[in-house]
Ligand SMILES: Nc1ncnc2c1ncn2[C@@H]1O[C@H](COP(=O)(O)OP(=O)(O)OP(=O)(O)O)[C@@H](O)[C@H]1O
């Protein structure tokens with residue numbers, strides 16, 4: 001099996017005055033293509049920091065990250081922005097949908113960064129909304145949707161560019177038990193049927209049960 005993510009000796013140190021915070025402390029991790037990994041650990045242990053570095057949103061103090069054998073940590077900001085659109089889908093706890101755009105328009109947004117015909121774009125958006133079973137709400141604004149439905153739209157936005165890797169930061173952290181179950185079932189089916197690699201931060205044991213493997217961070221160290 002090929003490696004989707006390879007992380008080598010990652011360090012992230014924040015300096016505040018004399019105080020050094022080791023947000024990530026010699027973290028090494030490999031994730032296979034098609035694997036579903038739950039990333040757990042207490043608040044402040046470095047989970048979001050790790051996701052942000054993998055997604056190229058944040059840069060480490062030292063160490064390397066490879067996604068599909070491409071080194072993210074060596075890219076310029078412009079390269080990272082371009083790369084991210086095609087290779088990473090990011091799913092957030094609070095969905096991060098734009099309130100002034102409809103579900104359809106929110107999902108279409110990442111495609112506007114790519115060279116793609118209008119027809120192609122439309123087909124991609126419809127396929128993504130269909131994959132998360134929310135096509136009938138395409139014209140609704142986020143405020144007209146339930147939390148679970150908003151997260152479906154956000155997941156459609158994450159898969160619309162055909163990225164292989166999904167990173168999710170507490171995707172069910174804001175949902176009730178029933179919606180959590182629905183969203184986790186959806187993520188699992190994207191993993192199994194579309195072969196998406198998923199790295200998901202969660203505090204929730206029930207959500208983590210959907211993953212193939214659990215890894216734990218504590219004070220920036222991978223246990
Ligand atoms: N921009 C920053 N400047 C200084 N310290 C930061 C910054 N971002 C994060 N940190 C610190 O780095 C550590 C790891 O933070 P991170 O957000 O990755 O934790 P987390 O595991 O995601 O926590 P939570 O479960 O609460 O979301 C924390 O001690 C945090 O205070």
Ligand SMILES: [Mg+2]
Nearest residue numbers: 047048049169
């Ligand atoms: Mg966090």
